[in-house]
Structures are given as C-alpha cells and as structure tokens.
Amino acid sequence: MRAAAMTANRPTAPAPAPGAGRRVLLLQGPRSPFFARLSDALEAMGAETRRVLFCPGDELHWIGRPALRWRGPLAQWPAACARMLAETGATDVVGLGDGRALHRAGFAQARKAGALVHVVEQGWLRPGWLTLEPDALGAWRPDWSAPRPPAAPASAEKGAPFAAWAAMDVAHDLATLAAGWALYPGYRRHALANPLAEWLGWGGKLARWPARRAARAQALREMAATQARGAPLFLFALQLETDFQIRDRGPAGGVRAALETALASFARAAPAGARLVVKPHPLDPQPWRWARLAAAGGALFLDGGAVEPLFPQLAGVVTVNSTVGLAALRAGTPAAALGGAVYGPLTHPGPLDDFWRAPQAPSPARVAEFVDRMAAEIQTPGAFDGPGMAVGAEGAARLILRRAPGSGGGTP
Structure with a gap:
C-alpha cells in the first residue's frame, strides 16, 4: 500500500513542448512584422527559429533580431542555402509563396536535406484567413474518405487598413531601392513591374x-x-x-x-x-x-x-x-x-x-x-498585418508544428 501511494504521489514529467526539437528556417515573408510574430509564436511553443534576409526591405521588420543574410546572386543561392540548412540543422523551412526564384531554390534544397517545406499565403477562404500548405501552394486536395472535420468557423480577424498596408509596401520598396545596390547587390525582385511604374500607375488610378x-x-x-x-x-x-x-x-x-x-x-x-x-x-x-x-x-x-x-x-x-x-x-x-x-x-x-x-x-x-476540410487542414484565422496578425501567427505556428518531422509530402 505504501509503495502504491508513493507511486501515485510521484510527480509526472511535463509533456514536451509541441515545438521541441524543431528548428525552423524562415525565408522571405509578407511586408509586415508577420514573420517576427511567427518566430515569437514558434519559440513560445518550444521551437528554434532563424531568418534569412535578402534585401533591405526584409530588414525593416526584423530590427534587433539575429539573422542570416544572403547578399549574393541567385545562381549561388542554392549552394548557400544548402550550407545554411546544414549549419542550422533546420527541420522546417517556411516562405511566402513558392513561385519566387529564391523560394523555388530554397525549397528544393530543403527537400534534399529532408526538411519539411511550408508555404504561407493569403487564405483560400476570404476574408480573415491565412493559408499554410505543405510543400506547394495549391497542391492540397481533400481526402473525401477521411472523417469529416467540424464545420469551419467564421473568421472575424481583420488586416490593416489599406493606407497602413500601402505604407508598409512602399517602405519595403523604398528601402530596397535606396540601399539594395550597396547592401544586397545580388537581390532581384520577383515582381514583374518596377515599383516606380507601380506608383505611377496608382497615381493615374487616383487621378x-x-x-x-x-x-x-x-x-x-x-x-x-x-x-x-x-x-x-x-x-x-x-x-x-x-x-x-x-x-x-x-x-x-x-x-x-x-x-x-x-x-x-x-x-x-x-x-x-x-x-x-x-x-x-x-x-x-x-x-x-x-x-x-x-x-x-x-x-x-x-x-x-x-x-x-x-x-x-x-x-x-x-x-x-x-x-x-x-x-x-x-x-x-x-x-x-x-x-x-x-x-x-x-x-x-x-x-x-x-x-x-x-x-x-x-x-x-x-x-x-470541401470548405470544412480545407479550413481544418491548411487554413487558419488571421491576417498578415493589423489586428489579426497575432492570431494568424499563432495559428500558422500550430499548423507548422502539427506536421511530424520526416512526414514528407512529396515533390510538387
């Protein structure tokens, strides 16, 4: 009886944090503090995070935080990314979209290294949602044979007003135009139009x-x-x-x-x-x-x-x-x-x-x-900026850590 009582009173070991053992490498993100908030959320859940900065615009919302920096040309980025993955021991790599050349190469290196790839984007469900897909954007398909999840909740999360969003967008481009040639000489924008042409277009639109x-x-x-x-x-x-x-x-x-x-x-x-x-x-x-x-x-x-x-x-x-x-x-x-x-x-x-x-x-x-399955698997309430940013970052962190290391997902 005494032994049984002692066993019953013995304190149980705390459950490991959901991010224990996970090392997340963040590439380019939204033009807002979202990746900083995502890093905070992941670390609060026990994961380690590192960020790669590619241009002065990336620096704006990562001030005072440790970072890796890539200043060279795109042709040398795959080898550099492979070294960063090895040095950090990254188990996960996250980036905004999968189309820009930096992310195509970075995600390819991540897969070779056995790291999980997570693509974050604006939500497929609108408004008030964010997307976090494994491996490739738009590759998700529902498993109709799996048990149906609960009905998708309505999301009331809001992003920043247009003026605030536009200010962050312009600040990113201005910083890169002003200092990119000196600080990040190898950087090339993924957008088709020059920002000056975009600003002229907006001026004409207002006029x-x-x-x-x-x-x-x-x-x-x-x-x-x-x-x-x-x-x-x-x-x-x-x-x-x-x-x-x-x-x-x-x-x-x-x-x-x-x-x-x-x-x-x-x-x-x-x-x-x-x-x-x-x-x-x-x-x-x-x-x-x-x-x-x-x-x-x-x-x-x-x-x-x-x-x-x-x-x-x-x-x-x-x-x-x-x-x-x-x-x-x-x-x-x-x-x-x-x-x-x-x-x-x-x-x-x-x-x-x-x-x-x-x-x-x-x-x-x-x-x-279809919506219920999508919401349960690759969507989370939130926004990249404004009042919904904190909720979105926490939800994205949970989706990242929900995937088990080594689970793969295939090459898109």
Whole structure:
C-alpha cells in the first residue's frame, strides 16, 4: 500500500513542448512584422527559429533580431542555402509563396536535406484567413474518405487598413531601392513591374477616380437592364499579372490571354442577350488596360466595389484560379477555372463554351464539406498585418508544428 501511494504521489514529467526539437528556417515573408510574430509564436511553443534576409526591405521588420543574410546572386543561392540548412540543422523551412526564384531554390534544397517545406499565403477562404500548405501552394486536395472535420468557423480577424498596408509596401520598396545596390547587390525582385511604374500607375488610378466612378455607375445600370430583360449575367474576375497563380498555374500569355479566350468564347457561345462583366483586381494599378480590351470584346467593365454582393445576380463566374471562384461557389454561383485551381474539382466540368449555356455547380453540401476540410487542414484565422496578425501567427505556428518531422509530402 505504501509503495502504491508513493507511486501515485510521484510527480509526472511535463509533456514536451509541441515545438521541441524543431528548428525552423524562415525565408522571405509578407511586408509586415508577420514573420517576427511567427518566430515569437514558434519559440513560445518550444521551437528554434532563424531568418534569412535578402534585401533591405526584409530588414525593416526584423530590427534587433539575429539573422542570416544572403547578399549574393541567385545562381549561388542554392549552394548557400544548402550550407545554411546544414549549419542550422533546420527541420522546417517556411516562405511566402513558392513561385519566387529564391523560394523555388530554397525549397528544393530543403527537400534534399529532408526538411519539411511550408508555404504561407493569403487564405483560400476570404476574408480573415491565412493559408499554410505543405510543400506547394495549391497542391492540397481533400481526402473525401477521411472523417469529416467540424464545420469551419467564421473568421472575424481583420488586416490593416489599406493606407497602413500601402505604407508598409512602399517602405519595403523604398528601402530596397535606396540601399539594395550597396547592401544586397545580388537581390532581384520577383515582381514583374518596377515599383516606380507601380506608383505611377496608382497615381493615374487616383487621378482618374471621377471618370472611373462614372463608368462604374454606367456599368451597374447596364447590368440592371440586362437582369430586367431576364438575360443572364456572367462575371470574369481578373487577377494581377505578377501573381504566381497566374505565372505558374495560369494559361500561357497570362491575364491577357485568359481574358481574350473568355471574350472569344462568350461571343461564340453565349445565349442571346447575355452580358459578360469584366472586373479587375482591386490592387491592379492600371485597370484601364483591361477596360479597353473588355470594350473591344463587347463586355462591360466594372471597376471597384466588392465582388460578393454581385453573386446573387450572376449566372456564373469565370476566373483563372482566383479565390473569387471559391467565394462564388460558396455563394451557390457556378464557377469555371481557366487555370490550375485548388478548388478545381468543384468547378464546371466541361468546356468554357458550354459554361455560358448551361453552367454546372456542385451541391451546396459538397462545397460546404470541401470548405470544412480545407479550413481544418491548411487554413487558419488571421491576417498578415493589423489586428489579426497575432492570431494568424499563432495559428500558422500550430499548423507548422502539427506536421511530424520526416512526414514528407512529396515533390510538387
């Protein structure tokens, strides 16, 4: 009895921290303090973290923290990354997106070293969610045979106001333009446009606001007239040309080629009286390029405003692989994807010509189950900046540590 009592009173060893033994190497992240918060969250869970900085913009939100720095050319980065992985003993590598050349090479070296690759991005579910996918962005597919997880909760997490986000974005570019040539001579931006061209575009966009507002009002009137006639309305949601979802998983020729394909198909196959509405990405600094192309193809051009309120009016939505497609499906609106989309199994199964005449949508129950599985496996509530940043960083840290070392995941 005494031995049993002594055994019962013996203190139990504390459970190991979820991050014990994990060493996480962070590459390029959002233009915000998000990776600093992610590092804090991972270390609070018992992991070790290191960060690689590639340009002065990366330095802005990592001040006072230890870091590795790569200042050389891209051609020498794979070998340098392999050395960093060996020196740090990294078990995990994290980066924003998988399309930029630095991350392609870094993730390839991580896989060779047996480290887990985690790709962080804006959420597939919007708003208020972040994505953290294993190995490659957009590669996730649901396992319909697995037990269904609980229903996805609504996320109320918010990002920073546009002005605050824009200030961080501009500060990153200004720092890199001003000091990159001296401090990081080997760095090359992954974006297609020079930041100066982007800023000029935004200036033109603001200057044209009165004309854009009048054109939007006219487009809304024509959409209402189409509905009043009982004719179907379709929407083409554009994406940014610099988006790697377009560059890596879209059609050859990018946004222009996709829009030209849709316009030609609509002219050829749409029912009489139907109208196609082209909506630019809200962050496109030069939307008037697409306005001219849309008008030449007989489509309406709707610049500005949220897309979600339009769904009840639409017979269908076309996009390359924008999250607008998944949002439309969640609202019960059929969608067609012209590129590789994570929600591809839910989109119209036939050719685009058939979509205009008889758009097909999956059952609401199928969409809901897809969303529930996605939310449970590769989504977390939060934002890259603003009030939702801390929640997003903690959730991303949990998803990173949930994967067991050595679990792999395959080469994309």
